[in-house]
Amino acid sequence: MRESKPKIGVYVCHCGTNISGKVDVEAVSEYASALPHVAIAKNFKFMCSSPGQQLVIDDIRKNDLNRVVVASCSPRMHEKTFRTACQAAGINPYYFQMACIREHDSWVTEDPEAATQKAKDLVRGSVARVAHHQQLTSRVVDINPNVLVIGGGISGMQAALDIADGGKKVYLVERDPSIGGNMSKFDKTFPTLDCAACISTPKLVAVGQHENIEMMTYSEVADVSGFVGNFTVKIRKKPRYVDADKCTGCGVCTEKCPSKVLSEFDHDLTKRKAIFTPFPQSVPNTPVIDTENCLFFKKGKCRACEKFCEAGAIDFEQKEEIVEINVGSIIIATGFETFDPTPLTQYGFGRYPEVYTSIQFERINNATGPTSGKIVTKDGKKPESVAIIHCVGSRDQNYMKYCSRVCCMYSMKFAHLVREKTGAEVYEFYIDIRSPGKGYEEFYNRLQEEGTHFIRGKVSQITDMVDSPEDEGKLMVVAEDTLARKVRRIPVDMVVLSVGLKPAAGIEDIARMVGISVDSDGWINELHPKLGPLATPSDGIFIAGCCQGPKDIPDSVAQGQGAAGAALSLISRGKLEIEAAVSAIDPERCMGCRQCEEVCVYGAISYHPALNICEVNEAICKGCGNCAATCPNKAIDLKHFNNDELLAEMEGLMFGPADFHHGTDEQAA
Amino acid sequence: MKYGFFPGCSYKGAAGYKESTEAVSRLLGIELVEIQDWNCCGATSYWSTQSIEAYVLPARIMALAEKQGLSEIVNVCNACYSTLRKAQEKLAQDNDLNEKVNLALAEEGLKYTGNLNIRHLMEVIVNDLNADDIKKHIKKDLSGFVVAPYYGCQLNRPWADIDDAHYPVLMDRLIEMVGAKPLKNYSAKTECCGAAHMVAHKDLCMPLNNRIVKDAVSKSAQTICTLCPLCQFNVDASQYKSGLPMVPVIFFTQMMGLAFGLSEKDLKLQKLLTPFKLAV
Amino acid sequence: MMTDSVLRDRFFKKYHGQEIENCIQCGMCSGSCPLAPHMDFGPRQLxxxxxxxxxxxxxxxxxxxxxxxxxxxxxKCPRGISITDHMYSLKKMATEVGIKPPKMLHLYRSFNAPVEKNGRLTDVMAMAGYGLRHPGAAMANVPLGLKMLSRKRLELKPASVKNIDGFQRVLKKAKELERVS
Incomplete structure (x- = not known):
């Protein structure tokens, strides 16, 4: 239904010489002026400039235009600009159509004549289409100012702090008993060698104490529904079996617990108790009971922790809780986990006691780790030589084909620490040293000066088979020294496998819940690799840190701050206009077959069992058209891309003015 | 249980492999149906010198098996096993080659379809039999007998599907099943013995064999257990007049035979170059 | 002598060697190779x-x-290159261009000859062929041979397939096909 007879203005842009260098813009505007319903046709140097927009606005007002076509660049560049101009002049912004004669024409066509002809065709199509446009109004929704941050590593903590400091409420969900993430396991950080704990512990404390942050540790996101500005999230709080309000964090329970198991935090290098906090600076410092190893849960007796807890905080009756929260945006900061090198049997991890993963070696170097920071072998000896093996699991199509980005640098940090603490010879086996960062290459140079052996070659084997008696008891590291082009067998006392980074387990579940995707390696897909690194295709869902791909600490922190900024920007808007070009299901025609629901990648369609029909949530719909194309009963119309509009455009494109004239007149009548 | 059987050229001449395989299969109820009129698989020698014949040789063996109505071919040699599998894999991927191979086989009225499972006897015993079916035949206590499981190269490489490429465990399990002790930290279990290069480049291959022997001896193995005639020969013969500490090298079927109470004579253990005497 | 570029083209196209363009020169192959220390160039460098x-x-x-x-x-190759297959191809190419046959080619020929003739092989047959060309190596193995003989390990009778005519027709056809390809 159209309100009035179309009266169209056509504006052909020169785009400097981008278009006019190839397309005869004068001829195109002259041609356009003769097209049906066209009242005015002009050409102008830069339509997107202020005078260009003003030209459109003035013409609309003076000549009572009710439709506008601009023939210029891609709608991705300036559709919004001209819609806004139309609106400013008092006509519905959806009465505008853009003909792309730059990307689709002048830039890709050799022959000026052909380019001009194509421009005329494109303009003709747009004119035919715009005559069929309908008025659409976009909806406005309020934005809930609360933010959910998923993951309490350095990136998530930074995001939470920035938002909280900005005066907004943050829910920080962490599945482990303490926040801190991987960084709290590290000792020193490259390339400055400042102590990881010294710089991260204050963040943990700040998060724990911030009045705007509600920490939910030992908790997981169970369900997300709603849309940008209005998400409802269910959080599963696992029982700690310790009442956090009563617990003083004195640690007596842990001391008295008789059950010992391998420590996850120390990556199996030490044992922890069944009631424990992961590390001394844990936030919160309320312990949890690991029911799989607690004697009371396993065998029904013990309760030593309960007996000795003066605060009476032990509560064996605690149950899992589902908490529902409402937020306007979500930041995913689920981070990474390290690659398990067990499948690379040629390296003997798990078989040779002196083969460690890099994350284990971080713990060995850490003052709160298994050796209180001393670098010693399992039998307590200071090593005379240490091999550090790069690219374990990374850059290897048998495991992870990508470069994990941080291993070269942390490996060199290890080399420095080994040299400093033990004076041992250090062999770095690398394929390529990747040190792109401020002060990183200089750090590599420093390590060279310190006498680290850099051997270019991927290690083929680690074995206890030695060829000469003096190497007895050592591990032989076998690799081709590709620069000296000889195979070396180097005897060492310790081996560190610099394992790559992979997405934290469970990332697909989170991605699915918020309606976004992961790439073939399992990392979250950002909205745009260059221009949308922290956004996702789901509005209101942001990402930060290693959940998108391996990153070092500075980049993770920067992304945390960036995502916080994006969330705050959204909150500051207060209200959000929702795109009107969305699909609509005609309830009269819908048969409830749910095929549309299946093809909707945004989760915008839901099924009503009672009515046996499907419905579109306009706030989530992106107007992709999948559903409209799929619906077997043609019950779905994609607004602004309905059949009427698309057919008119195609007719306009395909037929000359004579046929076109005829067709449009009949339809318009 | 009935299987097609490809003995390969070196089976008969290998030190007691044939005798022990026959004795053990009989006890376990494994019927090995020899492929009639089989030929040499060609092995590395043909891969290195011929493009089509290298496929025709293994394809003829497999076509003969198909003609006999066999669906599985059991091998006792790593090289035969890998040659058959490799040919099968490539022929499945390359239609043109498949066509040519069948053109050649048609000269003898044979047809290769590739519809066969290529297997190794050791893996068949471990995977197809119940542990109890094996254990019930044990007559002799080998609990003090430390056996170094030596797998060689071509059983698990390049496929690494029935077991790990570098640190396999199937034969370890078999050793355990018959009551002996697998050498747990035998690092040389998939080190290369040099294969045919022992003939032309003995000087280069001796250190490889020495490593295999030394790792077993220094870790107190009483024997090395193999599953390939060429591996067995190289590791055994390399010790001949080497002046280094020695360890006998037997076939897995001989080890099983010992546990099942067969005599050293029945198992032809006297044919080994490094003398074997069970002392448990 | 064929030019380098013709040979490269032949290796890449006829022998599917193009895959080596994926190599990142990490040296995993050379480090894994039992005989690399004795090679003119390790596989990586090759x-x-x-x-x-x-x-x-x-x-x-x-x-x-x-x-x-x-x-x-x-x-172990992180780029999934079928290194062994490329070695087979290069051996065939080297033979085609007529290099001076190395010991291993003699061995392969001594192995193939009885297979072609009889369809089967005995160690003695292969060794005899090789020993004719490399008497030194043959002599060095005499004590081991005698030891084997004393243990009744040497199969002196040549083995053969029964349908030898059929087998040879198959091989003849294969050779024909090999020539035209």
């Missing part, structure tokens, strides 16, 4: 040379003949 077209040098290197087919490199 491929670096081949892809830049130093094919004559590649085909004259002892590298290809020292490959023992242990597949250690193949299972």
């Amino acid at each position: 491929f670096a040379m081949a892809r830049e077209g130093d094919m004559n040098e590649v085909l004259h290197a002892n590298t290809i003949w020292l490959c023992v087919s242990c597949y250690n490199c193949v299972v």
Whole structure:
């Protein structure tokens, strides 16, 4: 239904010489002026400039235009600009159509004549289409100012702090008993060698104490529904079996617990108790009971922790809780986990006691780790030589084909620490040293000066088979020294496998819940690799840190701050206009077959069992058209891309003015 | 249980492999149906010198098996096993080659379809039999007998599907099943013995064999257990007049035979170059 | 002598060698190779040379003949390159261009000859053929041979397939097909 007879203005842009260098813009505007319903046709140097927009606005007002076509660049560049101009002049912004004669024409066509002809065709199509446009109004929704941050590593903590400091409420969900993430396991950080704990512990404390942050540790996101500005999230709080309000964090329970198991935090290098906090600076410092190893849960007796807890905080009756929260945006900061090198049997991890993963070696170097920071072998000896093996699991199509980005640098940090603490010879086996960062290459140079052996070659084997008696008891590291082009067998006392980074387990579940995707390696897909690194295709869902791909600490922190900024920007808007070009299901025609629901990648369609029909949530719909194309009963119309509009455009494109004239007149009548 | 059987050229001449395989299969109820009129698989020698014949040789063996109505071919040699599998894999991927191979086989009225499972006897015993079916035949206590499981190269490489490429465990399990002790930290279990290069480049291959022997001896193995005639020969013969500490090298079927109470004579253990005497 | 570029083209196209362009030169193959220390160039370097077209040098290197087919490199190659297969191809190419036959080619020929004739092989037959060309090696193995003989380990009777005519027709056809391809 159209309100009035179309009266169209056509504006052909020169785009400097981008278009006019190839397309005869004068001829195109002259041609356009003769097209049906066209009242005015002009050409102008830069339509997107202020005078260009003003030209459109003035013409609309003076000549009572009710439709506008601009023939210029891609709608991705300036559709919004001209819609806004139309609106400013008092006509519905959806009465505008853009003909792309730059990307689709002048830039890709050799022959000026052909380019001009194509421009005329494109303009003709747009004119035919715009005559069929309908008025659409976009909806406005309020934005809930609360933010959910998923993951309490350095990136998530930074995001939470920035938002909280900005005066907004943050829910920080962490599945482990303490926040801190991987960084709290590290000792020193490259390339400055400042102590990881010294710089991260204050963040943990700040998060724990911030009045705007509600920490939910030992908790997981169970369900997300709603849309940008209005998400409802269910959080599963696992029982700690310790009442956090009563617990003083004195640690007596842990001391008295008789059950010992391998420590996850120390990556199996030490044992922890069944009631424990992961590390001394844990936030919160309320312990949890690991029911799989607690004697009371396993065998029904013990309760030593309960007996000795003066605060009476032990509560064996605690149950899992589902908490529902409402937020306007979500930041995913689920981070990474390290690659398990067990499948690379040629390296003997798990078989040779002196083969460690890099994350284990971080713990060995850490003052709160298994050796209180001393670098010693399992039998307590200071090593005379240490091999550090790069690219374990990374850059290897048998495991992870990508470069994990941080291993070269942390490996060199290890080399420095080994040299400093033990004076041992250090062999770095690398394929390529990747040190792109401020002060990183200089750090590599420093390590060279310190006498680290850099051997270019991927290690083929680690074995206890030695060829000469003096190497007895050592591990032989076998690799081709590709620069000296000889195979070396180097005897060492310790081996560190610099394992790559992979997405934290469970990332697909989170991605699915918020309606976004992961790439073939399992990392979250950002909205745009260059221009949308922290956004996702789901509005209101942001990402930060290693959940998108391996990153070092500075980049993770920067992304945390960036995502916080994006969330705050959204909150500051207060209200959000929702795109009107969305699909609509005609309830009269819908048969409830749910095929549309299946093809909707945004989760915008839901099924009503009672009515046996499907419905579109306009706030989530992106107007992709999948559903409209799929619906077997043609019950779905994609607004602004309905059949009427698309057919008119195609007719306009395909037929000359004579046929076109005829067709449009009949339809318009 | 009935299987097609490809003995390969070196089976008969290998030190007691044939005798022990026959004795053990009989006890376990494994019927090995020899492929009639089989030929040499060609092995590395043909891969290195011929493009089509290298496929025709293994394809003829497999076509003969198909003609006999066999669906599985059991091998006792790593090289035969890998040659058959490799040919099968490539022929499945390359239609043109498949066509040519069948053109050649048609000269003898044979047809290769590739519809066969290529297997190794050791893996068949471990995977197809119940542990109890094996254990019930044990007559002799080998609990003090430390056996170094030596797998060689071509059983698990390049496929690494029935077991790990570098640190396999199937034969370890078999050793355990018959009551002996697998050498747990035998690092040389998939080190290369040099294969045919022992003939032309003995000087280069001796250190490889020495490593295999030394790792077993220094870790107190009483024997090395193999599953390939060429591996067995190289590791055994390399010790001949080497002046280094020695360890006998037997076939897995001989080890099983010992546990099942067969005599050293029945198992032809006297044919080994490094003398074997069970002392448990 | 064929030019390097013709040989490279032949290796890449006829023998599917193009895959070596994926190599990142990490050296995993050479480090894994049991005989690499004795090679003129390890497989890594050989491929670096081949892809830049130093094919004559590649085909004259002892590298290809020292490959023992242990597949250690193949299972570990981070780029999934079928290194052993490329060694087979290069051996065939080296033979085609008529290099001076190395010991391993003599051995392969001594192995293939009785197979062609009888369809089967005995160790004695292969050794006898090889021993004729390398009497030194044969003499060095006499004590071991005698020991084997004393243990009734030597199969002196030649083995053969029964339908030898059929077998030879098959091989003849295969040779014909090989010539035309």
